[in-house]
Amino acid sequence: MKALVYQGPGQRGWDTVPDPTIIDPTDIVVRIDTSTICGSDLHILKGDVPETPLGTVLGHEAVGTVQEVGASVSSVVAGDRVLLSCISSCGRCRFCKEHRYGLCLGGGGWIFGHLIDGLQAEYARVPFADNSVYKLPDELTDEQVLFLADILPTAYEVGVLNGMVSPGDTVAVVGAGPVGLAAMLTAQLYTPGRIIAIDLSDARLESATKFGADTTINNGREDAAARIMELTDGLGADVALEAVGVPATFELATELIRPGGRVANIGVHGHSATLHLEKLWGRDVTITTGLVDSYTIPQLMRLVASGRLDPTLFATHHFSLDDTMAAYDTFADAANTHALKVVLEGA
Numbered sequence: 001m002k003a004l005v006y007q008g009p010g011q012r013g014w015d016t017v018p019d020p021t022i023i024d025p026t027d028i029v030v031r032i033d034t035s036t037i038c039g040s041d042l043h044i045l046k047g048d049v050p051e052t053p054l055g056t057v058l059g060h061e062a063v064g065t066v067q068e069v070g071a072s073v074s075s076v077v078a079g080d081r082v083l084l085s086c087i088s089s090c091g092r093c094r095f096c097k098e099h100r101y102g103l104c105l106g107g108g109g110w111i112f113g114h115l116i117d118g119l120q121a122e123y124a125r126v127p128f129a130d131n132s133v134y135k136l137p138d139e140l141t142d143e144q145v146l147f148l149a150d151i152l153p154t155a156y157e158v159g160v161l162n163g164m165v166s167p168g169d170t171v172a173v174v175g176a177g178p179v180g181l182a183a184m185l186t187a188q189l190y191t192p193g194r195i196i197a198i199d200l201s202d203a204r205l206e207s208a209t210k211f212g213a214d215t216t217i218n219n220g221r222e223d224a225a226a227r228i229m230e231l232t233d234g235l236g237a238d239v240a241l242e243a244v245g246v247p248a249t250f251e252l253a254t255e256l257i258r259p260g261g262r263v264a265n266i267g268v269h270g271h272s273a274t275l276h277l278e279k280l281w282g283r284d285v286t287i288t289t290g291l292v293d294s295y296t297i298p299q300l301m302r303l304v305a306s307g308r309l310d311p312t313l314f315a316t317h318h319f320s321l322d323d324t325m326a327a328y329d330t331f332a333d334a335a336n337t338h339a340l341k342v343v344l345e346g347a
């Protein structure tokens, strides 16, 4: 089969690799019908994720059709359409039993396209199938559910739910990339009073208004913390969602928060950030971190089915799976192409 292979820092190829097969009785093999590319794939390609072995097939978000089923799998059969989440769950360890699948101790967690072959491929082996895949109702299209594999549950669980967004809240979202936009989209499920988007790119801020931002601040031109103080009678935002992953944006999130407010970090950080306890110690601020567990996928899927959530807004570009190399070029050049998510369509 063909697959997008990580060949080392800066190098990728659309290569011929062996067809995946059942290894453990809890595995299934899936034909990939629709896949996509994530910012973390770009991190791996930059060489930022040294644990990913050379030769790994990338990708951790897809919709597929079950082809083969391991001897102990009982919840899906050949022919079923399934959503493959970025997070796998062994179903047996302490954290899986607490629905913290991202922390799985039994070989799950973020494994696709990271520690094992991933989902930008014609076929994939899917471990722990009974606990890790989500059967799709016929009425939902691939594109309606594809982004529930990662960015929507990431923004919702690690941002909106950890930040306890509540009716009437002023929610500041630092970063208007795909995950920040997904935070704006899912924050609306809790009817905040106002969503403020902060980014350096006017194009991204323009997208933010389509995803629910009421106010946008370009912090390349404006002092975002000062502007938010102005908008909130000098108090600050009730909730700040950090969706970039660099020290400056984390520090900004802790500056613009009101006393008693909540800062939920969603961004993936590669460098240490300064925690200004000399300013924060007496302000009763809660700061949370997290990796997605994806336990909210069924809930989000019901919201998509009932028409209350429309993730197809993210699909800015479409390619055939064979054109994954070109899709990477488009996705990686988002500043010029304005790509949010690319949809890779299998044959």
Ligand SMILES: [Zn+2]
Pocket (backbone or CB within 6 Å): 037, 038, 039, 040, 060, 061, 086, 150, 151
């Ligand atoms: Zn992802």
Ligand SMILES: [Zn+2]
Pocket (backbone or CB within 6 Å): 089, 090, 091, 092, 093, 094, 095, 096, 103, 104, 105, 106, 107, 108
């Ligand atoms: Zn586990």
